[in-house]
Amino acid sequence: MENIALPIDEHVGHGYTANKEALLKRLNRIEGQVRGVNRMVNEDKYCIDILTQISAINAALHKVSLGLVEEHVSHCVVNAAAQSIETGDQSFVDEKVAEVTTAVGRLLR
Numbered sequence: 001m002e003n004i005a006l007p008i009d010e011h012v013g014h015g016y017t018a019n020k021e022a023l024l025k026r027l028n029r030i031e032g033q034v035r036g037v038n039r040m041v042n043e044d045k046y047c048i049d050i051l052t053q054i055s056a057i058n059a060a061l062h063k064v065s066l067g068l069v070e071e072h073v074s075h076c077v078v079n080a081a082a083q084s085i086e087t088g089d090q091s092f093v094d095e096k097v098a099e100v101t102t103a104v105g106r107l108l109r
Contacts, residue, residue, distance in 0.1 A: 016071045
C-alpha cells in the first residue's frame, strides 16, 4: 500500500478562534435577517422597507468582515513577522500582507 502524504493545513489556530462563539452568533443573526428579507419579499412588503433591511445586513456583514481582517492581522500577520525574524525570510510576511491586501480589495468592491 502506497503512503500518500496529506497536505498540512497551514492555517491551524485561526485568529478568530478565541471569538468563534461570538462570530457564529453574529452570523446566525445575519442569517435570520436575510430570512426576514426573504419573507418581506414573499409578503410583498414596501420596497424601501426591504432596502432598509438589506442596508442593515450589509452593515452587519461589513462589521464581521472588519473584525476578521483585524484578527488576521493581529494573529496571522504578527505570527508571520515572528517567523520572518526567526528564519530571516521576509517572504512569510510578504505572503500574509498580500493575503490581507487582496481580501480588503475584495471587500471594497
